Amino acid sequence: MDALLAIWSEIPRYGQPALFNLYFAIASLPIGFIFALGLALGRNSNNRVLRGLCSGYIYAFRGSPLFIQFFMFYSIMLALNPIWWRPMELSWLMMNPLFIGPLALVMNTAAYTAEILYGALRTVPRGELEAARAFGMSRTQVFRTVTWPNTIRIAWPAYTNEVVFLFHATALVYFTLPVINAQRDIMNTAQLMFERDYNAFLHFSVAAIWFLAISLLIFFIFGRIYERLMRHLPPDQVPARPRLRFRPKYIR
Template sequence: MSCAQTFTDYAFRALGYGERALPKADISLCEQIVLIGSGLIWNVYFAVVALGFGFFFASLVAFGRASDRKWLSLPAATFIFLVRGSPLFIQFFIVYETFVLLPKVGWDINLGFIEIGIETRWLTRAWLGAAIVLFLNTSAYTAQIFYGALKSVPRGDIEAARAIGMNTVQINRRIIWPTMLRLAWPSYTNEAIFLFHATALVFFSSFPAWQQRGDSLYYASYFADKTFNPFVPYPIIAGFFILFTILLILLFGWANKRLNRHLS
C-alpha cells in the first residue's frame, strides 16, 4: 500500500472517517505517522476549545478574585485553589466518575428556528467531558496568572483614565484588562504550552476511546502495543508535539507583538 493511499485511508480516522480497521500486521512507518498525526486533531481540538473558552472565563475569575466583595472573591479563590492544588490526572478521574453517575437524560431545547437535543451522556464522552475538565483546569491557572498581573497594573494609569472622565466599566475594559494581558502574556504562553501537552492525558487516564477514535497518544500506544517497539511511535509523537509547540509559541509571540505595538 502506498503512502498516499494510507493517507486517504487514515488521515481522518481519529474522527471516524476513512478505513475502519486499524493496521494490524506489517505496520509501516507511514501508517504510524499518518495515524498519530490524525490523532493530533483531537489534541488541537481540546487545546483550542479549552484555551478559547478558558481565556474569557479566567478573566472573569481573576476580576472576581481581585474584587472587594467577599461573595465574589471567596468562590473565585476556592476554585483556583482546588484546581491548582490537585493533579490533572486525578481531576480527570474524579470528574469522569462523577459524570457517569449522572442520570442519562436528554432535553430538547427550542431556539425558535432550530431544535437542539442535549443529552447528559455526552458528558462522559471525551469531546465534551474532557474538554470541560481541561477548560476548568486552564481557567484556574490562567486566572491566577491574570490575578497576579492585575495587582501590578500601575495605579497612575487608572487615575489618569478617571481624570479624563471614564467610568468604572470603561476603565476595566479599556485600561485594566489590556494592561493585565500585556503583563501576563509571557506566563500565559507557558500555561498554553502546558495545557496543550496536558491534552495527551485525555484518553490515557479515564475517558475511553470509542470505536478506536482517539488522540495521538492513543494511536502511539496502539502502535507501541502492536509492534512491541516503543522506540518508533513515541519519538514520532514527540516530534509532532515539538512542531506544534513551536507553532503555538510563534502564534503567542505574534499576539504579544500586537498587544505591545503601541510601545516603542
C-alpha cells in the same frame, strides 16, 4: 539511517490523532479564558464572599492533579447519568469524551489562567488608573481603556506557557476517558502501535516530534500576537517573548 527513515515514514500516521489533541485544546481555551477572566476579577473584587469563592476555586484546581480531575468529572457524570442525563435524553452529549474532556480542561485551565490574569491585574500601573478616574471615566471605561490592555500585555508571555502546557495536558484525556471507535489521540496511537511491535523508541519518538512541532507552532503564533500587542513600544524595549528556550519565570 534506517531508524530515521522509519520515523519519517511513521510521522503521517499521527496526523489524524493530532487533530483530537488540537480539538481538546481549541475547544477549551476560549471558554477557559473567559471563565478565568471572571475568576480573576472576582478574586480582585472588594466583595469578601466572591473573593473567597474565587480564591478557593483557583487554589483547589491548581493544587490537585488534572489526572484526578478527569476521573472526578467522569465519575460524577457517570453517577448523574441514571438520574439526570438519561431522563433528559442528554446521555449522548454528557457521557461523550469529546464533551467531558474539554469540560475538565476548561475547569483546569480557568484556574491556572485566572492566577496569571490576577497577577497581571495587580501590576497594572496605579498612576494610569488614577489618571483615567481623574478624567471622569466610568468603571467600564476604565476597564476597557486602561485595565484590560495592560493586563493582557503583562499576562501574555505567561499565558503562552499555559497554552502550551494545556496542549500537553490533552495527552491525559484518553488515559482517563473511554476511547470510542477510532477516536484516538497521539499518545493513544503511540501506545497502540507499541503494543503491536514493542518498538518504544520509534513510536514514542514520533509522538514526541508531533508534540514538539505543535508546541513550537503555538510559541510562534503567540509570539506574533505578542509583537502585535507590543507594537506601541520601540523594538528594543519589548520584553523577550517566550520561546522553547527556558526562562526561569514559568507557572504550573
